[in-house]
Amino acid sequence: MVYLDNSATSFPKPKQVYFAYKNALRSFYSNPGRGGYENALKTAEKIYEIRERAAAFFGTDKSENVVFTGNCTQAINMVLKGFLQPGDHVLISDLEHNAVVRPLEGLRRKGKIKYDIFETDIYDDEKTMQSVHEKLRPETKLLFCTHASNVLGVVLPLEKIGAFCKKHGIAFAVDAAQSGGILPLDMRAYHIDYLCLAPHKGLFAPMGTGLFIGEGERLAPYTEGGTGSASLDLAQPRFMPDKFESGTLNVSGIIALGAGIEYIERVGLRHIYEKDRLLLSYLCERLKAMRGIELYTDAAQLSQSAPVFSFNLKGKESEAVAEHLAEKGICVRAGLHCAPLAHRKIGTAQRGTVRISPSFFTTESDINYAIDTIKNML
Amino acid sequence: MAEIRVKVGSVTNAQRAKRALLSHGMQATVKRAIHIKKGDGCGYSVVFYGDADAGLGYIKNAGIKIISVSTNGVS
Numbered sequence: 280m281v282y283l284d285n286s287a288t289s290f291p292k293p294k295q296v297y298f299a300y301k302n303a304l305r306s307f308y309s310n311p312g313r314g315g316y317e318n319a320l321k322t323a324e325k326i327y328e329i330r331e332r333a334a335a336f337f338g339t340d341k342s343e344n345v346v347f348t349g350n351c352t353q354a355i356n357m358v359l360k361g362f363l364q365p366g367d368h369v370l371i372s373d374l375e376h377n378a379v380v381r382p383l384e385g386l387r388r389k390g391k392i393k394y395d396i397f398e399t400d401i402y403d404d405e406k407t408m409q410s411v412h413e414k415l416r417p418e419t420k421l422l423f424c425t426h427a428s429n430v431l432g433v434v435l436p437l438e439k440i441g442a443f444c445k446k447h448g449i450a451f452a453v454d455a456a457q458s459g460g461i462l463p464l465d466m467r468a469y470h471i472d473y474l475c476l477a478p479h480k481g482l483f484a485p486m487g488t489g490l491f492i493g494e495g496e497r498l499a500p501y502t503e504g505g506t507g508s509a510s511l512d513l514a515q516p517r518f519m520p521d522k523f524e525s526g527t528l529n530v531s532g533i534i535a536l537g538a539g540i541e542y543i544e545r546v547g548l549r550h551i552y553e554k555d556r557l558l559l560s561y562l563c564e565r566l567k568a569m570r571g572i573e574l575y576t577d578a579a580q581l582s583q584s585a586p587v588f589s590f591n592l593k594g595k596e597s598e599a600v601a602e603h604l605a606e607k608g609i610c611v612r613a614g615l616h617c618a619p620l621a622h623r624k625i626g627t628a629q630r631g632t633v634r635i636s637p638s639f640f641t642t643e644s645d646i647n648y649a650i651d652t653i654k655n656m657l
Numbered sequence: 658m659a660e661i662r663v664k665v666g667s668v669t670n671a672q673r674a675k676r677a678l679l680s681h682g683m684q685a686t687v688k689r690a691i692h693i694k695k696g697d698g699c700g701y702s703v704v705f706y707g708d709a710d711a712g713l714g715y716i717k718n719a720g721i722k723i724i725s726v727s728t729n730g731v732s
Contacts, residue, residue, distance in 0.1 A: 312668040312701075315689025323687070327672040343669050508667035511698030518722070521667045 281645045282610045285480065286429050286457060286587050286636035292483045299538035300485055303531035310527055312507040322530060329537035336540050337474060337492055338465035343519040347528050348489035351456045351477035352378040357491055357523060358452045358473045359383060361498035367420040369394040370411065372435060373624050374428040377617040379454055396620065402580055404436040411443060421450045426458040427585035430621040430632065431576050434462065434583040441470035456480060457585045460543050461552055466492065483539035488532040495519045551639045555586035558637045558646055565650045566590055571657040575625045589632035592656060597631040600656065607652045611635050658706040663716060664690045664724040671701035677719035678705050683712055
């Protein structure tokens with residue numbers, strides 16, 4: 280089996296992650312932040328260490344601002360539903376996932392907010408910034424964008440967008456589902472207020488883990504309930520992270536997430552990224568040389584790219600291609616990838632694309648097998 | 658040496674307080690808060706031994722809200 284669907288969730292994970300996950304079930308078996316006995320405190324300490332590790336990894340020193348969620352979508356909903364006030368205006372990019380678009384559209388249909396979509400230029404960041412400028416309104420309060428498209432791998436110029444938001448007094452939120460653990464991402468340097476992550480992808484955590492990092496003052500809690508703290512107060516705590524962490528945490532998942540981050544720190548983010556880029560460029564060059572392939576980006580011309588690549592075979596449905604690849608033991612995802620805006624942008628909203636997303640553990644032989652199988656379909 | 662028990666609310670705040678004390682060379686541990694009524698209900702304390710004023714200062718400087726303080730079990 281050749282697994283090339285790491286944009287959906289990464290596989291395999293580093294062996295340290297498997298060990299940490301399995302070990303957590305036996306060694307960190309207590310509910311953190313609830314009891315006072317040895318294992319409860321040991322488990323809480325372990326969770327706190329991972330908050331510290333995650334905070335440092337993404338360029339913030341406030342470990343209490345790291346909130347563990349069930350997935351990236353929950354983190355995104357936390358921001359959108361907790362931050363926005365009636366009458367607010369939001370800017371998003373034309374590459375957003377439905378995790379961003381649907382909550383916003385829901386708020387818009389209720390008459391609470393308005394939003395506009397700025398156009399990204401795949402090869403020219405200045406044109407992207409020009410569109411951001413054009414869409415800005417006096418009532419714009421938040422700019423929410425993806426770091427890297429889950430369809431095209433295209434990376435948005437976060438540094439420039441962050442500086443723009445800071446200059447105009449707009450909060451800046453980033454969906455880093457496809458980039459966390461793969462691309463450099465520094466909240467301080469990019470002026471990011473709210474960072475939402477899918478650790479089960481680039482950070483090699485198990486599914487059922489999500490991360491929000493940011494100040495909680497301006498956000499209303501998304502879920503409320505027991506936190507193990509301030510329990511005489513019937514109102515939700517206002518301090519972080521309890522304000523957003525009601526209910527029991529996914530302890531084993533979080534501990535495995537910690538092992539994933541530790542692995543990336545040890546191997547080196549740059550090393551991981553460079554390997555991903557090499558595989559992506561190789562894949563792109565091989566496919567470009569074939570007749571009958573439709574490509575939507577040229578990996579070699581992108582200054583940066585997440586390891587995500589879309590294509591189609593002329594005259595064939597994307598799902599049919601993926602089905603054939605699956606029969607040959609190749610795991611890819613076809614269709615719209617929950618990103619209708621991106622597919623409208625590249626003209627594939629009716630048929631979707633076939634998406635290949637390698638990871639650090641993908642080999643050149645895996646890519647060659649996929650390429651040969653695609654070639655045989657032409 | 659006196660045992661200073663500082664209730665700080667959540668377990669995360671207790672760990673932050675512990676880190677603040679450790680960074681100044683003061684040994685500290687996290688324990689469950691004993692006096693539920695003092696403050697706002699269940700929660701956690703950081704416990705340390707030594708200079709109470711200095712320790713409390715380090716905790717406050719780390720931006721952690723102190724809910725209650727007891728010395729050798731006496732508030």
